[in-house]
Every structure is written in structure tokens, then in C-alpha cells.
Amino acid sequence: MELEDVRKHVLICNGSTCLKNGGKEVAQAIRAEIKNQAIDDIHTTLTRCNGRCIDACTVITYPDGIWYKKMTPQWGAQLIRCLKKGESLSVSVAYSYDGERFTGWEAMADQEIVSSITPAEMQEEKVDLSSSDKHK
Ligand code: FES
Numbered sequence: 001m002e003l004e005d006v007r008k009h010v011l012i013c014n015g016s017t018c019l020k021n022g023g024k025e026v027a028q029a030i031r032a033e034i035k036n037q038a039i040d041d042i043h044t045t046l047t048r049c050n051g052r053c054i055d056a057c058t059v060i061t062y063p064d065g066i067w068y069k070k071m072t073p074q075w076g077a078q079l080i081r082c083l084k085k086g087e088s089l090s091v092s093v094a095y096s097y098d099g100e101r102f103t104g105w106e107a108m109a110d111q112e113i114v115s116s117i118t119p120a121e122m123q124e125e126k127v128d129l130s131s132s133d134k135h136k
Helices: 016-020 023-036 073-084 105-111 119-123
Strands: 008-013 042-047 059-062 066-068 093-097 102-104
Touching (some): 008 023, 023 073, 059 073
Parallel strands (some): 008 042
Antiparallel strands (some): 066 093
16 A cells, blocks of 8 residues: 555554454444445554553544544444545544644534534444455
């Protein structure tokens, strides 16, 4: 893969706490959605612990600098659909980088920085986990 072609980098935590909280399934769902939509400009990387086990399973996107918490396979697939449209997955944002430092979700919600996909919309999403979990 040539990095010049990459628009988004998705870091998926594969540390032990995140794995205990569905990290493997989240990674499979994210990669399946990328494959199912034939997206060629989103790169994924599995990481070790990112130091936010309290938020497990964590997913981080760059260059956005957004840290997602409590990710599920359904939210992982939705995240890819959001990234494709240039949006974030607001229901799961834990922190976002403002150019100087990271800001927590509550402050961002007050400032309406993030997009507004609702939990109800999320519940309607279905993810096919039978697809390949190979790296893109
Ligand atoms: S194991 Fe994922 S943040 Fe610690």
C-alpha cells in the first residue's frame, strides 16, 4: 500500500482489555466494511494497548485525531461509512484533537463539533461478520 493514497488511518486496539471487550470482532467488522464497500483509501492497523482501557474497545482515526470508545462491530462498520462521507461517529467519540490538545466528548457536544448519527440510527445497522478479516 502506498501511503500517498491513504485518506484515513484507523488504529484498532488489540490490547488485552480491548480484546476482552470485542476488539477482534470490531476489527473484523471494520475491515469487512472496507472490503464490502471496496474502499481503497482507508488503512487499518492493529495496535497494542493505547492506555485507555476504561474505554475498551478503543479505535482511533487519523488525521482526524478522534478517539472512539466502547466500540462494537456495528459501530465499527458505521464508522467506516461515516469516514467515507467525511463524518465522525458521534455516538462513540471519546476525545477529539482541536489542533492543540484533545477535548472530551461532553465539551465537543456543547460546541456541536461532531456529527449527529443517533443511537436509534445505529440500532438499525446490521454487520455481516462472515466477511474476510484480512488487512486491506
Ligand atoms: S487494551 Fe485497548 S486501550 Fe488498553
